[in-house]
Amino acid sequence: MPRSFESARELILDNVRPLPVEQVSLAEAVGRILAEPVCAPWDLPMWDNSAMDGFAVRCADAVAGAELPVVATIAAGASGVGVEVRPGTAVRILTGAPTPAGCDAVVPYEATEMVAPERVRILEPPQVGDHIRLRGEDIRADSEVLHAGTCLRPAEINLLASLGLTGVRVHRRPRVAIVSTGDELVEPGTVPGPGQIVNSNGLALAAAVQQAGGEPLLLGIAADDRDSLRRRLAEGLEADVLISSAGVSAGDRDLVRVVLEELGVRQLFWKIDVKPGRPTAFGLRDGKPVFSLPGNPVSALLTFEEFVRPALRRMQGDAQPMRPMRHATLAGPVVKKPGRTLLLRVVLRQEGDRLLAESSGDQNTGITSTLLRANGIAILPAERGAFEAGEQVPVHEI
Helix, strand or coil: CCECHHHHHHHHHHCCCCCCEEEEEHHHCCCCEECCCEECCCCECCCCEECCCEEEECCCCCCCCCEEEEEEEECCCCCCCCCECCCCCEEEECCCCECCECCCEEEEHHHEEEEECCEEEECCCCCCCCCEECCCCCECCCCEEECCCCECCHHHHHHHHHCCCCEEEEECCCEEEEEEECCCEECCCCCCCCCCEECHHHHHHHHHHHHCCCEEEEEEEECCCHHHHHHHHHHHCCCCEEEEECCCCCCCCCCHHHHHHHCCCEEEEECECEECCCCCEEEEECCEEEEEECCCHHHHHHHHHHHHHHHHHHHCCCCCCCCCCEEEEECCCEECCCCCEEEEEEEEEEECCEEEEEECCCCCCCCHHHHHHCCEEEEECCCCCEECCCCEEEEEEC
């Protein structure tokens, strides 16, 4: 009996685990998933410092029109040790430099004018605390700044470097073997003859694996016979994950599931109540996930997006392996058969305060241009058959 869309995803995620941990340098860490929390070894900022180029002053002295002698300069990178703002004086200071003793505000250059080489007039009087960044106001020492399961973006890399780290512990990237099946396939670069088609799925799925953080292993084409399939699929089972495309329907030459069973793969389900992608299968061998996707290129990419990608993210330790869901307003009516979840390719655009979802074109799975135009997927529930323009539906970006 086919699985529902939701139960299929739940079963997959219940059966995949994060891969072992490795240490990588920060230069290689973008896009990786933290395997353990990170705590700050010190405060950020590490000292009270100036947020502007200007003059460190005492507010009591820095009234409008006051003229103050400039008694010292603290440049960025200087310690400021021994420098003090004594009553009736000012200290020239640059952005990021430690604020000196006695200072309770910084007056930016543009709020002053020089009346002599080392004498400044205050044009706009400051308030206590103006333009001073306080020690620890951003991050306190010993606080947990990043949780395990965090995906490292440039902002996180910046923070880790600011805390003096040169590397982090992350989960290993999954090695994903990809096998395309079918007597009709020829590799890219070959002009197809009568009855032949180019194996576009191999490179497309490899690109999707890379985008999801995995390392693709392209194993080429397996013909529709047991020996060829056995060789390719057995090789693929040496990787962390195996993905095959085509050969999973009910035809006489759809042998992928049979051969996988002979190779020791335990099938957890075959067929999902989803369109496109109904013949998708999922199994395990020695804990390794095995995905059998449809051969149609649109179906293969959509089923990868909804079922394989979350598994790859979970294997990397991602605490949120699913893409964020939003609600969008349908731009036009949609009719489908009840009983199957529809993965509707849509163009998402913001109109004022609402997100609008418009069909990206002909939803026939043979039309690849509809997927090219799409920047989102609307997930229309199985039990409904008709959706009116203006209805709110769940969507995610792609």
